[in-house]
Amino acid sequence: MGRPSVTPAQRYGADVDFELDSAQQAWLSEVREFLAQNVTDELRAEIADHGLEYPDGEVVAFRRKVGAKGWFGLNWPAEYGGLGLGAVYQHLLMREFEYWGVPGPDLTVTSVAPMIMRHGTEQNKSEFLPPIARGELTCAVGYSEPDAGTDLASLRTRAVRDGDEWVITGSKIWNSGAQRATHEWLCVRTDPDAPRHRGISVIMVPIDRPGIEIRPLYAWSGYRTNEVFFSDVRVPATNLIGELNHGWAYITGALDLERGALTNAGDLHRALSDLVALACQPRRDGTVPADNASFRRRLARAEADVEVALLMGYEASSLLDSGVIPTVEVSVEKIFTSELRQRIADLALDLLGPDGLLAHRTADAPADGYFERLYRVAPLMRFGGGTNEVLRDVIAQRGHGMPSYGR
Amino acid sequence: MRLIPDSDERDLASMARGLLAKECRPGERVSEGLWKALSDTGILGLGVPVDYCGSAGALDDVGVFCAEAGRALCPTLVHSTLLATFAINTFGTEAQRERWLPPLTSGVLRATTALWNPRDAAVVMPVLRAESGAVGWRVGGAADFVLDADLADVIVVPASVPSGKAMGFVVALDDPSVTLEPLAMMGGYQAFRVTFDNAAADPAATFDTEALRRVGNAWVSLLSLDLVGVGEGVLARTVEYTTLRHQFGRPIASFQAAQHLVANMHIALSAARLAARSGIFWIAKGRLAIRETAVARMQAATAAKLITLDAHQLHGGMGYVTETDLHLWSERARVLSTLGGGADVAAGWLEDEMGLTGRGTECQPTA
Secondary structure (H helix, E strand, O other): OOOOOOOHHHHOOOOOEOOOOHHHHHHHHHHHHHHHHHOOHHHHHHHHHOOOOOOOOHHHHHHHHHHHOOHHHOOOOHHHOOOOOOHHHHHHHHHHHHHHOOOOOOHHHHHHHHHHHHHOOHHHHHHHHHHHHOOOOOEEEEOOEOOEOOOHHHOOOEEEEEOOEEEEEEEEEOOOOOOOOOEEEEEEEOOOOOOOOOOEEEEEEEOOOOOEEEEEEEOOOOOEEEEEEEEEEEEEHHHEOOOOOOHHHHHHHHHHHHHHHHOOOHHHHHHHHHHHHHHOOOOOOOOOHHHOHHHHHHHHHHHHHHHHHHHHHHHHHHHHHOOOOOHHHHHHHHHHHHHHHHHHHHHHHHHHOHHHHOOOOOOOOHHHHHHHHHHHHHHHHHHOOOOHHHHHHHHHHHHHOOOOOOO | OEOOOOHHHHHHHHHHHHHHHHHOOOOOOOOHHHHHHHHHOOHHHOOEOHHHOOOEOOHHHHHHHHHHHHHHOOOHHHHHHHHHHHHHHHHOOHHHHHHHHHHHHOOOOOEEEOOOEOOEOOOOOOOEEEEEEOOEEEEEEEEEEEEOOOOOOEEEEEEEOOOOOEEEEEEEOOOOOEEEEEEEOHHHOEEEEEEEEEEEEEEEEEOOHHHHHHHHHHHHHHHHHHHHHHHHHHHHHHHHHHHHOEEOOEEHHHOHHHHHHHHHHHHHHHHHHHHHHHHHHHHHOOOOOHHHHHHHHHHHHHHHHHHHHHHHHHHOHHHHOHHHOHHHHHHHHHHHOOOOOOHHHHHHHHHHHOOOOOOOOOOOOOO
């Protein structure tokens, strides 16, 4: 035949691996066991009563237990007090927490801390990272302003240097969690004369400084967010993160991580499992949704998409483990999961009929009204964390080199 | 768990890509040059032990090749031959593997298959029957929509034997008792109704229902990867075209409407790639993988049609004229996303897996 004794096809081969290794499997079991033991009826009741707010009580006690396991710093290097585990491990934990509907490591841990590790000064690192790891320092993320939302680079909140201090004036909106955070991870303009992406810095602002006013805004889902006003707020000059006027790179890096953290499909997996179970039970009029072929077909389509969403989470964390910030991949994942969440909520209310309209936490509501509320929750994920429209631009421009049109 | 291809896999893909770019020409359903190259490089032996003149490895290696095959419009006779090889390698006895694998992996024999209902690869009740007589096994009956039966030397088929079980056979297609009626499909894809009038047959595998489902799932997952390759190739050339084509004094790639079509193509392709790779991975691991196969087919069939049709939209008239060849990928997307079952058929497999069917009260009108 004239073939070489060892053919090229014999030397090369597929090496992608969809199976968790034994250490990852053990980790998943450990996380599930922890959740089985610590997600109590009392904790569930408090989360349901307060929507997405977590005042002192069961949630705080739960967070302490998570902190005691060292899981807030699970993917940080050991030198910063972390466990040094990879992104796949963090993804598995976040996904399981989402599946159980309990708060896991928040943005402070998943996106603020990594930016401090990557770009912060030595003082930033020693001052802020240990209390973040202990769960004592939590940040509200101050990016958007009333006139700078999707067009974030036009933000106007100013920080002016005065001796050893920064003096901050302006306002932020969609400042979720400010009512319980200890700090603002605040994005400010430090050079008004520079091109708009170049005059931005990030400053860590203790939330109890004089001149800060927090005003609640309540969303359609029942979720509380805030508008926060800064009037001549003074913080030490050393609270500037990293280098002056380099903030744009830090916040876009943090946003990529935030999208990755926000977009795991654990809640979708749970929601669809619950919905399939509901579809096989009689509604109030005695009819069963799964007897209807079109509902079965829509459930199967949603299932095929949830399976993919779970794989996208693995893909993004695999990339993170290989040292890449997967900007395009997490944009894909964020768009895919947020639009899927809306489809599942709509399917649920179609499938349940009038039963599905029974409001969240009211008598006789199927699944305690979870899907009624999901219909109101889901729009947030589609425009929040970077609108899906801007992220489609990101995929086209960063992923395929298509030209910017001047956004 | 690691979903990023490493250098070994990229080397296999790039070797296959180079070979196919050189040897595949639109409209050519087979060529000696292609077959020699596939044999010389060991691609025909992917997933087959070295003892049978194979290249070792597993079915996911064949998957890497198939994604390149879609990009290059590789003739489907190659896929059929690789599948026949997988079926005999997995379900043949040692003697049967000894007999059939070396000629298949070395390119001496080209094969097609008729292993399931071409409308639904989950329907695996044999349509042929076989009996053993004084001169060996004979097969009778007819199989529909058999790809490339005019070019293949042999066909692998299941047939029910008098005991009621199914066995796998190899039948030579030049046997005078085998007749072919052409079924000319869209895009020059050529299938046949193949009638066996007591044709001589050699036992080649032990096929129970699960074995046939597994081979069917392998086919569906491999073709899903081919569709991923179709999508990758078409997406790349579409982006290139929109960047070169100027209207209103700027590249049409700079319009947000065009960018969002491209982004949607990219998202659908990401979903299809992950799903199809997962399907082939688990089948290669020895699982039946009905769930993963259904998801792969649903995602890949949907993505390949979306990508090719939106590519036509972005190319406008420049992609509608046949000299640009864009339609060749669009036809491949349509044909390969149909054979064995499209997205709706696959959704039915998934409904079964989810426990939604078989509840006894089917398909009532909406309440």
